[in-house]
Amino acid sequence: MLDEYLEPEQVAEVYQAYLFGAEAHDGQHRLSGEPYITHPIAVARILAELRVDHLSIMAAILHDVIEDTKVPKEMVEKRFGKHIAELVDGVSKLTHIHFENKAEAQAENFRKMMLAMTRDIRVILIKLADRLHNMRTLGVMRPDKRRRIARETLDIYAPIANRLGMNNVRLELEDLGFSALYPLRSKILEEGLKKARGNRKEIVGKMEETIKSRLKQEGLVGRVIGREKHLYSIYKKMRDKHLSFSEVMDVYAFRIIVDKVDACYRVLGAIHNLYTPVPGRFKDYIAIPKANGYQSLHTVLMSPYGVAIEVQIRTEDMHKVSEAGIAAHWMYKTNEGISNNAQMRARQWLHELLEMQQNAGNSIEFLEHVKVDLFPDEVYVLTPHGEIKVLPRGATAVDFAYAVHSDVGNQCVAAKIDRRLMPLRTVLLNGQTVEIVTSRGAQPNPAWLDFVTTAKARSNIRAYLKNLHMEEAVLLGMRLLHKSLAAHGLSLDNLDDDQVNAMLTEFGFESMEQMFSEIGFGNQMAMVVARVLLATEQDEVHDDQEKAQGTPLAIKGTEGTVVTYAKCCRPIPGDPILGFVTSGRGIVIHTEDCKNVAEYRNRPEKWIDVKWEKEIEGEFPIDIRMLVQNLRGVLARVAASLSEMEANIENVTIEERDGLHSTLSFTVSVKNRQHLARIMRRLRKLEIVSRIHRLKR
Known part of the structure; x- marks a missing residue:
């Protein structure tokens, strides 16, 4: 088989690898009782059928020698060179990766596999061939192990084969995984398929002859x-579609393979004249290939026999790539044009994997992102310049913005879809032209995470917000420490390097920035850090709580996510307030008369004095409850009054008390207590309002 496409000297190198592997595995046996070397040889044969390069075949033969024998990587490198050694080592590291253990370990293993793949795509080709042979010989395993291997094959390996366009490998992995995971269901379906095959034979033959005859007529x-x-x-x-077996089998499928692209469209016209096309079921994957490089024309027709016919039309080159995917790069290397699409798209996906890996906060997040990308059901939209962007079905304008560039996504404020201004959460449809409106001062909104679908958008938003939270925490931590030191007449600027370094060592901080962020996030108390710094400055430190508090911290409304406002009392500018330091969240602001303040009084070290800045930015939600007459149009009148007072309504609930009165509860945004007082006065003037008060939970 090898001499059909490899040079004689390359075949000789493969044979040397075989001799080396056979010697290394001498005396080892598989569970079936066969000599162990039969497994790497079978893996190499699978790759040879894909016509991969001789280096991959050699690495396949040697893929278990580092892991399962006493042969070190250095010996493989000395004997066969660095390239082979790296490939073998890459596959060896994936050998014991399983996907059923604890979430973090599972995710970390998955991250390792994806990163190994990004370094050299041939690592995953060998791993897929290894998995395929293991699935073919799964029968000797214990039932529980069979199920585990089958599950990870269906969840991970088959989707990766699909993402790389390796259709034949994917189909076999899926069928083998299905029969191992659900043996009874598989057996029933297989028997049904055999029976249906016999019943369909005559109709299939007639339709096939009719199509051939029409193509011949058209030349x-x-x-x-x-x-x-x-x-x-x-x-x-x-x-997934809740169909019966007979409903699935009522659709007949044909593939027409021609020599040139223009012939594909001519064949399409011919069969559309032969049978009636089903509206909305035509897809042109030649003009707009799938994410894995797949190209074909798809159409669905109604035959005279009353059954639907699915037809795929493609060229010979497209057919080769659809079967082999990324492996077509080696399989048909004499024709460089054949695999360009699959190669380019695979490289693009691998590049995105690396970007996701850099942005992901942890392995579980990375696993979540990649699994989204492994199951794409695509829509195709256009940029204003006519460039096609492929996105998963359900993708929004924000997903599109990040597909263009991460900077565009981070600064997007609106979208023009087919020249109409639309919200960013709008779900995109096939063929739409999308233009993103950006603003230099804009930044991602955490609420976007509730509706974006692509891994790229999700990972970029999280990365940006993480950095933003860090910056906000650093600034708040700096202010809190300055405040604690100022209470003792000191400043950070007055401390020398020895004092600062002693403090960093004491708390295990690597830098001043880390120290500030830990204080800002509430993981470390500014007062405690100040005491350590003061201990180096003076012999005695007073634990006077009142003195340590010093000047209250001014709340500006611009602190970001590290200063939040308690929902139990909803403080607004003008309310007397206190700050409660919460680990991981920063400072939570309460009103002084909040019922929770009394509960937390036994933890005085967590409270800090705060006050409102004179000029406050932003608006603050408060709850208003009113008793109103049960008349038509009451809600509209109250809402109109709130609008006149420039108060945005965030939420409203209505509860009927009796036939005469109802209770209205509003959540509205106000600027301060004066603004709230004006709103309350305005609402009290309405004759329909019997009682009104600010609600505190």
């Missing part, structure tokens, strides 16, 4: 092949 040359449905795809359609 078109092409192969017409009946497409066989696979067990797992039948099962998924039945499960």
Whole structure:
């Protein structure tokens, strides 16, 4: 097989790898009792069928020698060179990766596998071939181990094969995984498929001949092949679309393979004249390829026999790439144009993986992002310049903005969809033209995480917010420490390097920035840090709580997420307030008369004196409850009055008390107590309002 496409000297190198591997595995056996070397040889054969390069074949033969024998990586490198050694080592590191253990360990293993793949795509090709042979020989395993391996095959390996365009590998992995995970369901479907195959034979033959005859009349040359449905795809359609077996099998599938792209469209015209096309079921994946590089024309027709026909039309080159995907780069290297699409898209995906890895806060987050990308159901939208962007179904304008560039996403404020101004949460449809409106001062909104669908958007938003929170925490921590030191007549500027370094060592901080952020997030008390600094400045430190408090911290309304306002009492500018330091959240502001303040009084070290700045930015939510007459139009009149007073309504609930009165509860945004007082006076003037008060929970 190898001498069909490799040079004689390359075949000789592969043979040397075989001799080395056979010697290394000598005396080892598989669970089936066969010599262990039969497994790496079978893996190499799978790759040889894909016509991969000789280095990958050699690495496949040697892929278990580092892990399962006493042969070190250095010996492999000395014998076969650094390239082979790195490939073998890359695959070895993936050998014991499983996806069923605890969440963090599972996610970390997944991250390692994805990163190994980004370094050299051939690592995952060898791993996929290794998994395919293991699935073919799964019968000797214990039932619980069979199920675990089958589950991770369906969840991880088959989707990766699909993402890399390796359709044949993906289909076999899915069917083998399905039969191992659900043996009874698989057996029932297989028996049904055999029976249906016999019943369909005559109709399939007639339709195939009719299509061939029409192509001949039109002077078109092409192969017409009946497409066989696979067990797992039948099962998924039945499960996901709630179809019966007969409903799935009522659709007949054909593939027409021609020599040139223009012939694809001519064939499409010919079969549309032959059978009636089903509206809305035509897809042009030639003009707009799938994310994995797949290209074909898809159409659905109604035959005279009353059954639907799915037809795929493609060129020979497209067919080769659809079967082999990324492996077509090696399989058909004599024709550089064949695999460009799959190669380019695979590289683009790998580049995005690296970007996600850098932005992800932890392994679980990374796993979540990548799993989203492994199951794409795509929509195709256009930039104003006509460039096509491929996004998952359900993607919004924000997802599109991040697909253009992370900076565009971070600064987007609105979207023009087909020249109409639309909200950023608008879900995009096929064929729409999208233009993103940006503003230099804009930044991502945490609420976007509730509706974005792409991993790129999600990871970029989280990364930006994480950095933003860090900056806000550093600034707040700096202010809190300055305040604590000022209470003792000191300033950070007056401390020398030795004092600062002693303090950093005491708390295990690596830098001043880390110290400020820990104080800002509430993980460390500014007063405690100040005491350590003061201990280096003077012999005795007074624990006078009142003195340590010093000047109250001024709240400006611009502190960001590290200063939040308690929902129990909803403080607004003008209210007497206190600050409660909460680990991981920073400072939570309460009103002095809040019922929770009394409960927290036994933890005085957590409270800090705060006050409102004279000029406050932003608006603050408060709750108003009123008793109103139960008349038509009451809600409209109250809402109109609130609007006149420039108060935004965030929420409203209505509760009927009796036939005469109802209770209205509003959450409105106000600037300060004076603004609230004006609103209350305005509402009291309404004759329909019997009682009104500010509500504190």
